[in-house]
Amino acid sequence: MSDKLANLRNIGIAAHIDAGKTTTTERILFYAGRVHRIGEVHEGAATMDYMEQEQERGITITSAATTCEWGLDLTADGMRRIPSHTINIIDTPGHVDFTVEVERSLRVLDGVIAVFCAVGGVQPQSETVWRQANRYAVPRVAYVNKMDRDGANFYEVLGQVKDRLGANAVALQIPIGAEIDFKGIVDLVAMKAVYYIESKDFGSTYEIQDIPADLQDKADEYRAMLIEAVAETDDALMEKFFGGEELTIEEIEGGIRKATIRNDMVPVICGSSYKNKGVQPMLDAVIKYLPSPLEVPAVVGLNPDTGESATRQASESEPFSALAFKIISDKFGTLTFFRVYSGRLQKGSYVLNPGKNKKERVSRILKMHANKREDVDFVVAGDIAAAVGLEATVTGDTLSDDKNPILLENINFADPVIFQAIEAKSKNDEDKLTNALVKLGTEDPTFKVRTDAETGQTIIGGMGELHLEIMVDRMRREYNVEANIGKPQVAYREAITKRVDNLVYKHVKQTGGSGQFAHIEINVMPTVEKEDGTRANYEFESKIVGGVVPREFWSSVEKGAKSAMERGVLAGYPLVNVRVELVHGSYHEVDSNAMTFEIAGNYGMQEAVRKAKPVILEPIMNIEVVTPENYMGDIIGDLSSRRGKIVEMRPDKGGSQIVRAHVPLAEMFGYATTMRSMSQGRATYSMEPSHYEPVPSNIQEDILSKGKEAIGAKK
Numbered sequence: 001m002s003d004k005l006a007n008l009r010n011i012g013i014a015a016h017i018d019a020g021k022t023t024t025t026e027r028i029l030f031y032a033g034r035v036h037r038i039g040e041v042h043e044g045a046a047t048m049d050y051m052e053q054e055q056e057r058g059i060t061i062t063s064a065a066t067t068c069e070w071g072l073d074l075t076a077d078g079m080r081r082i083p084s085h086t087i088n089i090i091d092t093p094g095h096v097d098f099t100v101e102v103e104r105s106l107r108v109l110d111g112v113i114a115v116f117c118a119v120g121g122v123q124p125q126s127e128t129v130w131r132q133a134n135r136y137a138v139p140r141v142a143y144v145n146k147m148d149r150d151g152a153n154f155y156e157v158l159g160q161v162k163d164r165l166g167a168n169a170v171a172l173q174i175p176i177g178a179e180i181d182f183k184g185i186v187d188l189v190a191m192k193a194v195y196y197i198e199s200k201d202f203g204s205t206y207e208i209q210d211i212p213a214d215l216q217d218k219a220d221e222y223r224a225m226l227i228e229a230v231a232e233t234d235d236a237l238m239e240k241f242f243g244g245e246e247l248t249i250e251e252i253e254g255g256i257r258k259a260t261i262r263n264d265m266v267p268v269i270c271g272s273s274y275k276n277k278g279v280q281p282m283l284d285a286v287i288k289y290l291p292s293p294l295e296v297p298a299v300v301g302l303n304p305d306t307g308e309s310a311t312r313q314a315s316e317s318e319p320f321s322a323l324a325f326k327i328i329s330d331k332f333g334t335l336t337f338f339r340v341y342s343g344r345l346q347k348g349s350y351v352l353n354p355g356k357n358k359k360e361r362v363s364r365i366l367k368m369h370a371n372k373r374e375d376v377d378f379v380v381a382g383d384i385a386a387a388v389g390l391e392a393t394v395t396g397d398t399l400s401d402d403k404n405p406i407l408l409e410n411i412n413f414a415d416p417v418i419f420q421a422i423e424a425k426s427k428n429d430e431d432k433l434t435n436a437l438v439k440l441g442t443e444d445p446t447f448k449v450r451t452d453a454e455t456g457q458t459i460i461g462g463m464g465e466l467h468l469e470i471m472v473d474r475m476r477r478e479y480n481v482e483a484n485i486g487k488p489q490v491a492y493r494e495a496i497t498k499r500v501d502n503l504v505y506k507h508v509k510q511t512g513g514s515g516q517f518a519h520i521e522i523n524v525m526p527t528v529e530k531e532d533g534t535r536a537n538y539e540f541e542s543k544i545v546g547g548v549v550p551r552e553f554w555s556s557v558e559k560g561a562k563s564a565m566e567r568g569v570l571a572g573y574p575l576v577n578v579r580v581e582l583v584h585g586s587y588h589e590v591d592s593n594a595m596t597f598e599i600a601g602n603y604g605m606q607e608a609v610r611k612a613k614p615v616i617l618e619p620i621m622n623i624e625v626v627t628p629e630n631y632m633g634d635i636i637g638d639l640s641s642r643r644g645k646i647v648e649m650r651p652d653k654g655g656s657q658i659v660r661a662h663v664p665l666a667e668m669f670g671y672a673t674t675m676r677s678m679s680q681g682r683a684t685y686s687m688e689p690s691h692y693e694p695v696p697s698n699i700q701e702d703i704l705s706k707g708k709e710a711i712g713a714k715k
């Protein structure tokens with residue numbers, strides 16, 4: 001049992017779009033013996049890309065979980081690996097409109113292969129994913145792919161992983177040749193050269209030889225750096241190293257493993273997935289250096305009955321606990337992907353969804369191999385599988401043993417930055433549209449749907465234009481609904497800029513005999529930025545002393561204040577980053593109750609916010625444009641006219657220039673078309689939400705005068 005767990009790896013392959021994640025995954029599945037033909041991405045046959053439109057767009061939108069086997073030892077004929085380890089691969093998307101997918105897969109992974117393009121190197125979106133992985137402390141191995149391409153430079157990418165991502169990146173290999181002459185790798189641990197034979201068997205055949213003479217110096221140099229880095233991981237190794245003794249292979253690998261799992265080191269390897277070079281050593285690295293479920297911290301949650309903290313070790317003998325991280329509805333029904341943290345789940349049994357306090361029956365359990373499904377009778381700690389039969393469970397929910405409930409921390413999902421009105425093209429399709437929206441919303445928690453109270457319109461919200469475009473596309477393909485959509489609207493927010501102390505609010509009503517009374521005094525102020533750069537959306541604290549407002553009413557005041565956050569005082573956009581302190585007040589024996597204090601909290605908050613210099617905030621996007629030099633002036637001029645601030649300009653390889661800028665989302669609609677025509681199709685760009693900023697005052701006036709028709713505002 002613990003052997004099985006020790007030999008299990010739950011990993012993800014994270015990459016900037018086009019770095020080669022799909023190709024790499026294909027090769028892994030091929031070498032691991034589960035697919036028999038390599039499907040090239042450009043033929044649209046990649047095994048992982050099972051959604052039709054993903055193939056057309058060539059981007060992997062949805063995380064699929066795939067299981068395969070690998071081992072370090074060879075069969076007697078030396079032709080194959082003896083399977084000793086199970087590797088679950090969670091596919092993560094490269095496009096930042098889908099960071100939520102990255103985020104949720106990082107939650108259930110134990111390690112990541114970060115794929116970089118040997119030409120493009122570290123891209124801004126790789127930085128985003130890297131930061132997310134840092135947040136979840138996920139150990140990583142970096143794989144520099146596409147070593148066969150013109151302009152491939154392993155050493156430069158290695159440097160970028162150090163400088164731009166701030167990682168303790170340590171090369172475990174160096175390439176033999178580059179570009180068209182890329183032949184294989186030098187293994188710096190074994191100090192051997194591995195040559196791949198280009199033939200029909202997709203690089204399954206390789207030869208191990210001595211390091212070529214012209215690479216010996218370089219290999220020695222990088223080996224020395226590796227050994228030093230390993231020595232730093234452990235006092236005993238350090239002593240041996242300073243004593244001038246050679247470290248054994250076991251010591252080196254053990255040191256790398258320890259440091260990688262502690263997040264103190266990122267081993268860097270290289271290859272060309274497309275040319276079938278270097279993929280097997282990457283799988284070896286997964287086994288050697290990435291953690292098993294036993295080597296990651298035990299999962300922590302709350303006991304929903306007692307409110308006390310609870311822990312589950314990765315062990316089959318603990319009570320069952322799991323996290324649902326992905327829901328896919330298709331014509332076969334709903335599949336709920338989940339990771340088991342502890343215990344065992346038998347098919348046909350009931351599980352508790354403690355967040356919803358519902359019991360659900362798991363009618364079938366499936367292990368997924370891309371679009372092939374294998375029925376299994378049970379799953380245990382560490383496993384990743386899909387359940388059939390769950391109805392109430394949505395992405396992010398905990399599943400647990402009903403006698404030993406535990407509620408794991410929900411996955412954090414970002415709020416939408418963009419809204420669009422949507423309606424069915426024909427009256428007959430209205431029900432179908434509603435059904436499709438509900439289903440898509442269950443699958444993707446960043447896809448939000450609501451009805452505008454005033455206009456009755458249905459509004460969808462998401463992480464960017466592309467995100468909503470894809471959702472509308474899926475509605476058409478998977479649910480057969482044609483829809484009309486309105487113009488994209490920015491999701492503005494409101495915030496306060498100043499502190500207001502001791503705002504007095506009295507709710508007093510005298511109607512006939514009985515009356516209503518509540519008196520509060522509150523302070524409001526912007527919340528303080530935390531160490532990790534985030535800020536609380538809302539904080540409440542009661543500083544009441546001596547019972548001038550009885551304790552039982554504090555939560556009523558808080559409830560009222562919180563409901564005032566839903567609708568800002570300027571244009572009705574949600575209010576963010578406010579701290580409220582209840583400091584004083586009074587009550588009446590008969591006329592005060594929970595309701596009167598809730599009303600006081602709500603109106604008091606509104607009045608305080610009005611005095612606290614409220615402003616409208618807009619989402620600012622982080623955009624990076626890669627353009628040939630001669631269009632640079634136009635691109636920059638255009639970005640400036642969109643209220644953009646240029647953050648960085650630097651030359652790329654091959655004469656291109658890279659421009660990074662912060663631009664308000666409101667100015668970026670339709671940018672793809674403009675940029676294409678400005679550069680005759682030669683410039684490319686990527687964009688991600690960066691942060692929120694107050695809008696300039698002239699634009700604020702604009703928004704306020706149009707406020708009524710603004711879609712993002714709640715009326």
Ligand code: GDP
Pocket residue numbers: 015016017018019020021022023024040041042058059060094145146147148149271272273274275
């Ligand atoms: P993804 O977007 O990260 O999934 O990347 P893909 O696997 O779809 O690869 C993007 C493109 O790069 C495809 O046309 C691949 O054929 C190509 N590609 C992937 N790996 C390599 C490689 O090692 N060398 C070369 N030359 N091309 C590659």
